[in-house]
Amino acid sequence: MKAFGYVSAPDLAGALEAVAAGARPLGGGTNLVDLMRADVERPDTLVDITSLPLTGVEELAGGGLRIGATVRNSHLAADRLVRSRYPVLAQALLAGASGQLRNMATVGGNLLQRTRCPYLRDHAAACNKREPGSGCAAIEGVHRGTAVLGTSEHCIAAHPSDMAVALLALDAVVEVQSLRGTRRIPLGELHRAPGEAPHVETTLATDELITAVELPPAAVARNSWYRKVRDRASFAFALVSVAAALAVRDGEVVDVRLALGGVATTPWRAREAERVLLGAPATEETFRRAAAAELTSAVARPDNAFKIEMVQRTIAATLRRLATEGGAA
Amino acid sequence: MLVDGERIAACLALAVQYAERDITTIEGVGQPGSPHPLQEAFVREDGFQCGFCTSGQICSALGMLAEHRTGMPSVVTPHLADDDIALTDAEIKERMSGNLCRCGAYDGIVGAIRSVADHEVAR
Numbered sequence: 001m002k003a004f005g006y007v008s009a010p011d012l013a014g015a016l017e018a019v020a021a022g023a024r025p026l027g028g029g030t031n032l033v034d035l036m037r038a039d040v041e042r043p044d045t046l047v048d049i050t051s052l053p054l055t056g057v058e059e060l061a062g063g064g065l066r067i068g069a070t071v072r073n074s075h076l077a078a079d080r081l082v083r084s085r086y087p088v089l090a091q092a093l094l095a096g097a098s099g100q101l102r103n104m105a106t107v108g109g110n111l112l113q114r115t116r117c118p119y120l121r122d123h124a125a126a127c128n129k130r131e132p133g134s135g136c137a138a139i140e141g142v143h144r145g146t147a148v149l150g151t152s153e154h155c156i157a158a159h160p161s162d163m164a165v166a167l168l169a170l171d172a173v174v175e176v177q178s179l180r181g182t183r184r185i186p187l188g189e190l191h192r193a194p195g196e197a198p199h200v201e202t203t204l205a206t207d208e209l210i211t212a213v214e215l216p217p218a219a220v221a222r223n224s225w226y227r228k229v230r231d232r233a234s235f236a237f238a239l240v241s242v243a244a245a246l247a248v249r250d251g252e253v254v255d256v257r258l259a260l261g262g263v264a265t266t267p268w269r270a271r272e273a274e275r276v277l278l279g280a281p282a283t284e285e286t287f288r289r290a291a292a293a294e295l296t297s298a299v300a301r302p303d304n305a306f307k308i309e310m311v312q313r314t315i316a317a318t319l320r321r322l323a324t325e326g327g328a329a
Numbered sequence: 330m331l332v333d334g335e336r337i338a339a340c341l342a343l344a345v346q347y348a349e350r351d352i353t354t355i356e357g358v359g360q361p362g363s364p365h366p367l368q369e370a371f372v373r374e375d376g377f378q379c380g381f382c383t384s385g386q387i388c389s390a391l392g393m394l395a396e397h398r399t400g401m402p403s404v405v406t407p408h409l410a411d412d413d414i415a416l417t418d419a420e421i422k423e424r425m426s427g428n429l430c431r432c433g434a435y436d437g438i439v440g441a442i443r444s445v446a447d448h449e450v451a452r
Contacts (some may be wrong), residue, residue: 006345025344026346031339048346082411094404098427099393101340234404234426292437 001037008050012211018047020207023328025049026233027070029105030097035254038121040114040130048104054211057081063217069108069210073163074099076107086215087328088224088243092166095228095254109162110211111174111190116237117146117157128154128198135200139301148298148307149264155198156301158262159191160237163263166226167213168269169243169266175212176204181326187213191266210309219254220245223327227318228261229310238262241324248282258319260294262310273315277291282323284316289317330354331347334391338427355384366448369390370441378432386428390442394449406421416446 009015018023024043026032027050035041055069057079065081076082077093097105103229114120120126120136126135136147136155147158164187172187190202204210224245230236241261247254256277258270276290291312298308331353335336339354359365367387370376377383402409407421414420417433421439431436 006343026343028341029343029346030338030341033343046343050346072395074401078399080410083402087409090402090409091404094402094406098338099396099424100336101341103335104337105390106340135396176408228404234423329408 001039002042003028004036004043006048007045008124008275010049012054012177014053014206015049015052016209018045018208018223020179021045022206023047025108025209027071027106027109027237028101029109031104031109035114035121035280039123040088040121044260049209054108060214067213067215069212070106073097073107074102075103077102084222084329086166086170086218086221086224086255088165088169088226088245089166089215089327092224092228092241092243093161095226095238095241096162101302107163107213107262110161111187111210111213113161115157115218118142120157128194129157129201130199132197132199136187137277144303145262146301146304147263147265148300148304149268150193150266151299152196152198153175153222153263154196155194155265156304157194157198157265159266160302161262161267162228162238162261164191164243164267165241165259166243167215168267169245169257169259170215170218170221170225170296171257173214174210175207175214177208178205178209180207180209181273184214187267188269193265211251219243219258220247220257222329223247223322224257225318225322225327227314227321229314240307240310240314242314243319244315244318244322245327246282246319248323251281253277253280253286254284256319258290258294258315260311260315263298265305269283272296272313277319283317287314287316287319289321330388331392333398334392334395336389336396353362353388357404358387366443367441370444371438374405374444375428375434375437376441377434377437382432384431386425386430388428389425389428390438390445394442394446397424397446416443418443421446 023045026046026048054070058066077090119125124139146156152255174185228241244258245257260268280286284299
């Protein structure tokens with residue numbers, strides 16, 4: 001592990017100055033410290049932002065929610081408003097990591113966590129994320145856990161977050177600050193597909209700090225569910241996951257949100273499936289047809305091809321659950 | 330370990346981030362000759378074999394029980410918006426999944442935690 005400097009940000013202005021000067025923001029450290037120990041991340045300086053007043057979960061006028069960037073994952077999952085109005089988010093948070101890690105991990109850090117593709121931390125193998133231009137060992141190597149959507153010939157690593165999948169289904173907006181000012185990024189525009197530059201994982205500038213996430217009001221979200229399929233029942237990353245919210249009236253889908261995890265290089269909003277579902281009868285046939293429509297652009301490799309069928313079945317099962325038994329609240 | 334009573338993973342914690350905080354490790358749980366009720370329960374219920382994971386299991390379980398008392402749900406909670414969440418075996422297993430036991434003493438660990446939780450409820 002490379003030696004590094006540490007400063008605790010006294011206030012937001014101090015944090016933004018440190019980030020502008022090249023310091024890496026440190027939240028719970030569950031991903032960054034791990035990757036520093038693996039010599040994948042080699043920051044010169046860390047700026048600890050956990051003392052900043054970014055720890056609130058506040059109701060917005062009009063019914064939305066503003067979530068501070070350093071709110072711990074466990075605290076957000078336990079929030080009464082999240083549990084009743086956005087249960088898919090509470091469920092996704094609780095499906096991630098373990099109790100200990102959820103008490104450490106922050107919302108901003110969760111959004112910026114890096115892939116669990118094993119080659120990212122394998123210094124003996126090629127990885128375009130760790131060493132741009134070195135190649136992608138996963139394509140011809142161990143790739144059972146990798147993505148089938150949003151891949152390129154340079155990287156097929158899956159995005160690991162559960163929380164981000166639920167937030168994407170909920171149309172979350174990310175508030176970002178720098179010394180230059182504040183901007184708001186729809187979550188769907190925060191993460192970058194690998195394309196030609198897999199190491200550039202977000203659209204954040206190097207001097208920008210995530211300060212909050214905002215959720216607009218969404219009546220449909222009260223009937224929502226996060227289904228995560230994994231190799232073991234707990235404390236494991238998703239093979240595939242589905243965040244869904246569904247409203248049915250007179251047998252017809254009148255509102256729907258659908259996002260996928262484990263299958264794509266970024267949290268993946270299932271817009272094609274949503275188009276098929278909206279206005280269609282809430283039947284198994286529709287659910288399967290919508291799922292199939294979303295996966296038409298999938299690119300399978302020998303060991304991850306199973307995800308294409310698995311995620312379609314999981315989409316259908318999640319929608320069926322919401323249409324019959326109802327959501328997680 | 331416990332930081333201000335909340336469980337975290339010490340292996341990913343930079344010590345400098347926790348300056349001025351109240352840290353509890355297994356050394357701070359019980360006293361020689363008068364173990365904590367959860368430590369007694371681990372002995373009574375066969376909650377360990379080699380003992381390597383036991384300090385972490387006990388600290389984690391204390392944090393987990395405190396989380397449950399505040400109403401924290403888990404991913405297996407049937408209705409997330411409920412106020413009273415019964416600490417079933419399924420809940421204990423899910424909430425303790427961050428602590429691995431390579432000897433496989435899980436049944437004893439769950440039994441020990443359940444007996445202490447039941448005692449707390451009865452009190």
